[in-house]
Amino acid sequence: MRAWNFSAGPAALPQAVLERAQRELMDWNGSGASVMEQSHRGKRFIAMAEQAEADLRELAAIPDDYAVLFLQGGATQHFAQIPMNLAGEGERADYIVTGHWGEKAASEAAPYVAVNIAASGKAGQYRGLPPRESWRLDPRAAYVHYTPNETIHGVEFRDVPEVGEVPLVADMSSDILSAPIDVKRFGLIYAGAQKNIGPSGLVVMIVRRDLLARPGRPMAKIFRYAEHAAQHSMLNTPNTWGWYIAGLTFQWLKAQGGLAAMAARNRAKAEALYAAIDGSGGYYVNPVDPAARSRMNVPFTLRDAALDAAFLAESEAAGLLALKGHKALGGMRASLYNAVPMEAVQALVDFMADFARRHG
Ligand code: PMP
Secondary structure: OOOEEOOOOOOOOOHHHHHHHHHHOOOHHHOOOOHHHOOOOOHHHHHHHHHHHHHHHHHOOOOOOEEEEEEOOHHHHHHHHHHHHHOOOOOEEEEEEOOHHHHHHHHHHOOOOEEEEEEEOHHHOOOOOOOHHHOOOOOOOOOEEEOOEEOOOOEEOOOOOOOOOOOEEEEOOOOOOOOOOOHHHOOEEEEEOOOOOOOOOOEEEEEEHHHHOOOOOOOOHHHOHHHHHHOOOOOOOOOHHHHHHHHHHHHHHHHOOHHHHHHHHHHHHHHHHHHHHHOOOOOEEOOOOHHHEOOOEEEEEEOOHHHHHHHHHHHHHOOEEOOEOOOOOOOEEEEOOOOOOHHHHHHHHHHHHHHHHHHO
């Protein structure tokens, strides 16, 4: 029996994707071996990889002047690799910090670029977004980095911020493909796969080709995005399993009606959960400014933290997994990525009401 899985990541995958991977595990595509057991340079794998890219391009309406890369290292490695590629010696970059991951992105970038924290929500404990008029952007920055959705703090931008001519770099690890993406507004989008795309160990990057021509820093080829692009993400052995599952997820998303359909579902799911929290008379609390509440990650606390352990034990027994909040915030967190259906959210909301009644 599969439980309803609210894990922040690695997170729930669509059941149809897992079932298909299971069916194909022993003999993929008539090859007599699993997808993990054959060359990434074979014709079957190359056809699959090209199809995955084509499906992602179609889903997110990615223009031709953007390259799509399937990389490794997790989002964290790219916190460092992005400045290595986009900034030359002595250059500066702006960071908009709205939570834990933005902080981490800025600190990992610091050895490679002069980091300017152009705006930060830290003083307000990351419970909202710093107002756009307070940002101190540098028009000569190499790029502006932000985190559209902060996975731990549950803070999300509703709109793509306007930053002028400076390329906008977005860590979309926890919101990619949850709604349509206006790719043209970005210089570079990157995401660890393990929330909305597939297994961990894969990073999907969408990067404007002119940025690949930047000299960046002296570095080994393996770090240079332009080399990966030139070799179609096969500069070395890619994460073949991850790429394959990502491809299945893209097909699943297309069958679901694409990103606009996912956005409508994700909105309805989040509204149902926030309504349950806000309607609980303070039994459950989400501290985030309603204008910046995440649709993907919903942190909440119980009025009486002494009941946390009972909430976790009973929810797990009821088939609701991974509701424990991040240690930085305590309490609970429900992640509502694409593969989490409304039915799961309904089960959670019903459980929360029942728990409050029984332990009120
Ligand atoms: N950025 C965000 C927004 C994340 O949620 C995470 C992981 N939870 C990371 C970066 C780090 O990803 P990875 O573990 O793949 O390096």
